[in-house]
Amino acid sequence: MIEARGLTKRYGRTTAVNALTFSVQPGKVTGFLGPNGAGKSTTMRMILGLDHPSAGDVRIGGRRYADLKEPLREVGALLEAKWVHPNRSARSHLRWMAASNRIPAKRVDEVLEIVGLTGVAGRRAGGYSLGMAQRLGIAVALLGDPGVLLFDEPVNGLDPEGILWIRQFMHRLAHEGRTVFVSSHLLSEMALTAQELIVIGRGRLIAQTSTKSFIESASDSSVRVRGPELARLYGVLTGQGLAVQEAPATEDSPAALIVRGTSTEQVGELAGTVGLVLHELTESRGSLEQAFIQMTGGDVEYQAGGHTAAGPAPGVPGGPGGPGGPSAAFPPPGAVPPPGSGTGPVPPGPVTPGASGGPAGAPAPPAPQPGAEARRAGKP
């Protein structure tokens, strides 16, 4: 279990992490969700003792990282990709890691088998694809058979097969009773991967909730209605106590009304009883991504299908469907190292951030000093 209390990190005038309090429980995958720059990597580095909090603290199983006697056996992490020496093979790299952490050599073959790298374990890591490098990173994280695992943006840059593999693998680790904490800026990915979500924006906690509740609350439905007598229609609907919002005309669509907490049937019948002509009556599901951007105060544009999905809040017109390296595994103390405007509860595809930021994390020194600051500038 991971517990953060009032966790804060300031870099000069920037408050990267602002009084975060949350807990990550074993036995399930917990997603750490926030737009680029929200403070996810900084939080993970503090969990791993690579950055000192400016205030507050974070504990793993009740102890600070620096106080863990054998950190590699308690927590494993995948932070940054491609940090393995290119001329080393996966096996020799793992043997070196194991030896430097007093882990029996036979564990190397076990973890190679677990991540599916046995067949290529003798090949130089420099020739590995990103997906293979990810697996190697995970193998390093698993060397000490830790009960707590951290993954920072593990699917960045992976192909669909690699994404599926990582997702299933995290489920398996959680099923084994481990604490699995995975960061992402992709709500659509987290919706498929995590049972629990910790959502942050600009360093602050926005929500800690089950993924199911988050999706339900973020994908409220609304009814869009328009006709030649909008003002009268507005009066009829509000007269029935309905929450009605005006959607001004845009280049693409004429002015309309957005009605929440109702159905197309009810709106149509109310209009019919007073003889109002309607030109449009549609139900829209809020886009999860738009809800996410709103909640996180995101200043990041999310794009999918070639258009920008950032825009009005769910249920607000103007938006379709709605209203509108690895990593290098970071083996403590041994080494470290995007959907568009979907219309359903779970957006159909990944969201690609307009402003891309690569996976964050610290390089993987073979034996990081607990508590040592890992500066971004020092990243490989």
Ligand SMILES: Nc1ncnc2c1ncn2[C@@H]1O[C@H](COP(=O)(O)OP(=O)(O)OP(=O)(O)O)[C@@H](O)[C@H]1O
């Ligand atoms: N070493 C550092 N020095 C100065 N500012 C930093 C440092 N590390 C992070 N920041 C700033 O802190 C904020 C949070 O960054 P962080 O990398 O933790 O966010 P993130 O949610 O992981 O984003 P991303 O997905 O883009 O990596 C950003 O404004 C970032 O520029």
